[in-house]
Amino acid sequence: MDFSDYKGIWVFIEENDKVIAPVSLELLGAGKQLAEKRGCELAGILIGHDVKSLAPKLFEYGADIVYIYDQPIFKDYRTESYMKAVLECSNKYKPEILLYGATSKGKDLASAVATDLPTGLTADTTVLDVEEDTGLLLASRPAFGGNIMATILCKKYRPQMATVRPKVMKALTPNPGAEGIVIEEEIDLREEDIRTKVLEIVRATTKKVRIDEADIIVAGGKGLGSREGFEIIKTFAESIGAAVGASRDVVEAGWVEHHHQVGQTGLTVTPKIYFAIGISGAIQHIVGMQNSGLIIAINKDPDAPIFQSCHYGIVGDAFEIIPLLIQQFQESFSLKEENHDHAGKI
Template sequence: MASGVLIFGEFADGAIAGVTGELLGVGRKLADSLGEELTAAFIGDGIAQDASGAFPMGADKVYVVDDPSLRLYQSESYADVAEKVLKQVDPNIVVMGTSTMGRDLAPKLACRLETGLAMDCLELSAVPETKGLIANRPVFGGKAMAEVDCGSVRPSMATVRLKSQEALDPDSSRSGEVVKVDAGLDPSIAKSIIVDSVQVEVEGVRLEDARIVIGGGRGIGSIENWGKLEELAGIMSGAVGSTRGACDEGYCELDTQLGITSKTVAPELYMAVGISGASQHMSGVAFSKFIIAINKDAEAPIFRHSLYGVVGRWEDILPAFQAKVQELVSE
């Protein structure tokens, strides 16, 4: 009989990835509300020794599929071993991140298991009486929220948006059982081949990890002006994000775009410069602790989301702000 919550964690650069902490945080909440066990599963190569790091983060049990053929994500192979883990664990609820892996793997597993899937959720809760999953996810480009009741479907599956959940404070006293699962892969099942994997070099702070993010929109006006945002971000040890409009204008690279269909950040401070505040963009920064906006339009939607707002031309406001920041940093 199905029981418990299963999350599929991830590794990055040889260590448990940040998304795993978020998944264990929400998974712990779901498991506790049901009075059941939380299991973490990891798939990869050379990860068995470090997988136990999931225990201090909230896991009760850990399943590991460690095989050289799983060094890089490969769709069919990962789906095959993930299905094997799922059948062994037999959980009520399965949760993944809306990451590169999760976007591809979750639908494949749902199809194989003939179950439903709620993608890119912002909130998850469980109904103790039915042990069913309730998922809240944005729809219509982030303009509305839909509540998905998974009912009696088992397992109930969902992916959660990155940076939308909080990891638990590590508890070093926690421990548990690590179960190793043999991959037993048939190479012929792979319909695609990973030819190469290239690590993109990032100067300064990674956008997803930055404590301070300066966001720029179409209102910045030019590539030259964009450099001023990058200069300010450098002084503040932050990173620069963008709207789709800024990317379309060619002011910045596409990998800086924040929004419902791109990256999500949750910095301590998000400063929106020349951004109107469209719902699609705000979905990507909604979990920022503080939002400050600079816009010449007093009626811009961005001000409804901001703790502080300055109405005026950013060209007049930003230089004085930067000078003050530079003064404080130099002290």
């Protein structure tokens, strides 16, 4: 391929009910760094219906250009219609790099686009970089069960594409009033051309804990020994108002449900405080919580890899340490309540 025709960093902008997905703003932040390194423009590709009003926000978060497909046929996400729009726009303007969020929608769309474009796709990327001179995208992700980090290259084809896990990149601080170029596109696509029809959208609620939104997470690993041993994690979490997290081994052992899993094959979390208890610290788990504000690890093994990734480490038996922590937290909470009541009376 003649790479000279391919220029610019693109981000697929995912929106749901006229709200831009956080991962898209995070990717604009990462894309801006790549674009500055390459000396090129950062663009977003926005597909939907009645979505033109979202463009100013994209400029605030770093985009220089926004390509918009705003047509009734894009009201509901369908793989076929969105894929045709991305293919048409990509073939017309030829981006060097195209990034998607590793969400259900982003992964579905990216894999469909990759089957038609002459290029590959790196999935679930956690680290992005680019060679300044060649423009070669360095997309890194855990491999071999999370035991190593692999950097995937696409040397022979363009555009280079990757899906990126939510919450591993940082969105830029918004710049209110920032402006850019809006390029409105329109595709000749009729409803009868699309094989899939959306008959109804059912919005279900769930009582499952959303650990990816929690400020404090108490996560446990196989070091707790058993399903019964893992109960101390739930007790600790409940005592301090935290969500319960778990390593992959714990989930595979059936101690807790999959929606508690943190890591490459689970959720990526960024709480203010993350307790890693009885967790060895394999790369597969680390990539899912390494951006937490404060990481506190408890493990019997002083050589456990988790101690290389935490801010504070406690070497010892969790079954002896956690009850002491619960007691200290409860005393602290009680003291705060007493002070508050006393201040109110005064």
